[in-house]
Amino acid sequence: MELEELKQIWQEQDRKLEISLRLNRRILYESYTGHARWALRRLALALGVGALGLLAVIVFLGAFIHNNLHVARMAATAALVDVFAIVALGAVFRQIALALRINYFEPVAGIQKSLEQLRQARIRYVQSVCIMAPLLWFPLFVVWMQAAFRVDVYSTFDVKWIVTNVAFGLAAIPVGYGLLRKLGHRANARLLRDIAGYNLNAASAFLARLDEFEREA
């Protein structure tokens, strides 16, 4: 059978479909006026809230550094967290910019590429936050104790305890990542697959396929 023959069969079926197909207008109406939320809008909202949160953290840390300039170790600890927060904010802004660029009425290849780039950026962001979390908790604890209770962790807590915690935080990064890589393929939850990098690989593979689809001629 040739493609042209199939085209004729298809178009014949198309004519029959016209006669037999009925659209449930009530469901059609409910779909677009109902409470269903589009994933992209939800994502944009979540990113907006996340960006505001990070901005608040950066402002707070800025004030903290200013107030503790005379205590070098405090200012340095806060500056370390601040750098992470600024990088994270940059990543969130990039995701917002990518999300705003998406218009579903534009040609398929371009939009699918933007959607996949957004997915890639989001996965990389979640992955980095989760991987850095064990290391970041300690400087955050130091800043929090000083800001909220005026307690200098460095002089109040035992040096061994501090070193152990920092070492644990550092060790948790490769161990956690390795564990996820090992167990991630069995996970059904999207977050786990995101952190383990499986979804990132899938997104990259689709982008490569899209490139090929656009290029080949």
Place this chain on the structure above:
Amino acid sequence: MPVNDQQKFETLVENHKKILYKICRLYCRNAEDREDLGQQTVIQLWESFPSFDEGRCTFATWMYRVSLNVAISWYRREVVRLRHIVPAGEHMFHIAGESDGQSDELRLIHQFIGKLDELHKALMLLYLDGYSNREIGEVLGITETNVTTKISRLKKTMRQEFTSTERA
């Protein structure tokens, strides 16, 4: 949005419901998924409706772009977010004799399209619907030459596939 626009939207979707049905049919395996995708597509069509410019393209072309974009994203998503919006027993599409009305040839077409990836599925659908290579290129965002190459490659693949099926 004004009531007039709402009515215009409903009429246009009603007149082009076949597009919605065919895309859902090609990208989903079961009726439940078709309903989900159908609803997500309608939501996106409604949200994008203010961007529809009659001077730039026909409603059918615009609807194909939006619907294919939604369907491909939906197809690629591992977990379907919208579930059970439709009360049991009610469906967006009603087709008289849907289950037994398919010819062998049509089943073959669906089988063949089913094996294609999400991008080639879109190309095939537009081709079978009688769109020109230039129009297909406009919807998909690729060049006309690229469309021609892909179609001739698809023809070749199909010929091989059907020959091997006949032999078997």
